[in-house]
Amino acid sequence: MNPVTREAQQVHDAALIIDLHCDLLLTQAFLRWNWGKHHRPNPLPRAALFGHCDIPRMRAGNVGCAALGIVTWPFAGPRAAHRMFDRLDTTLARHPDDLALATTAQAIRSARARDRIACFGGLEGVHCLNGRLEPLEALRDRGLRYVGLMHFSANAAGRPMVGWGGNPDSPLTDYGRAVVDECERLDLVVDVAHLNRAGVFEVCARANDPVICSHTSCNAVHQSPRGLDDDQLKAIADTGGVIGVIFVTAFIGAADIDAVVRHMTWIRDTVGIDHVALGTDWEGFSLYPRALDGADKLPALTQALLGAGWTAEQIHKAYGENFLRVLAAVAG
DSSP: OOOOOHHHHHHHHTOOEEEEEEOHHHHHHHHOOOTTSOOOOOOSGGGOSSOOOOHHHHHHTTEEEEEEEEOOOTTOOHHHHHHHHHHHHHHHHHOTTTEEEOOSHHHHHHHHHTTOEEEEEEEEOGGGGTTOSTHHHHHHHHTEEEEESOSSBOBTTBOBSSSBTOOTTOOOOHHHHHHHHHHHHTTOEEEOTTBOHHHHHHHHHHOSSOEEEEEEEETTTSOOTTEEOHHHHHHHHHTTOOEEEOOOHHHHSSSSHHHHHHHHHHHHHHHOGGGEEEOOOBTSSSOOOGGGSSGGGHHHHHHHHHHTTOOHHHHHIIIIIHHHHHHHHHHO
């Protein structure tokens, strides 16, 4: 890996970096993770499982905003999602000089101007809604900003791309279509991460607002059960949305930083620079490239992108400006 040059560091420092999927709330729930402590690098081989983020390392990597996964068990109800927000509220209160809840593009920029790391919630699967729409509004009011229809199990909205009940060809249910419509009414972004292939196309065709895929990879670069094909990339881009590139080794095809660059570059070259984003999936109990196994190492990605011919403007778009455009279109 090339050392980070002064030019690369300047480009990096000028970016407002948004990670569209980080599972810090899971690490906090399972391990009582202290966000304020500068944790040692995970000693397990290939940075296994957890230990990629904390406030000091996010600051060192210039992370300006983190979308925090709101993850619940398949048969949990709305209260399980609220418990995740309880943890977030506790953390925000504990670190008021470092963190800020921010659910609009303007609020994220304001947090940055005040030297705070912006945070908001992203629901990973609507199973916790128990087939109802009403809980969405209360979750939005607590800091939910995007709604992923699926995780690793089928639910009342449809089928996942992989996991229990996975089926690539099954359409959305009537309830799934109603969730998409309700998200638009509530100014919530719809996320198609984990959604099956037919569902991705149906959401994109139905949506009036930009659609995102918060954390995924490109099957044209490396075939994986969590990747999207080029037609899916185009469907999301045609809504004005963005595709967040995941850092998980199994899904990008190699345990090196250049693999992340290849996926980002494929999206840029296939559907345009305005549709590239980052969705690391850090703290997601997976394996990551050693060069990107912590938030403090993000400048190395900037160096690698510059080495691959990316411009500073392109990097800044992919790192955050593209999603801020989406968010402004949906929620102001």
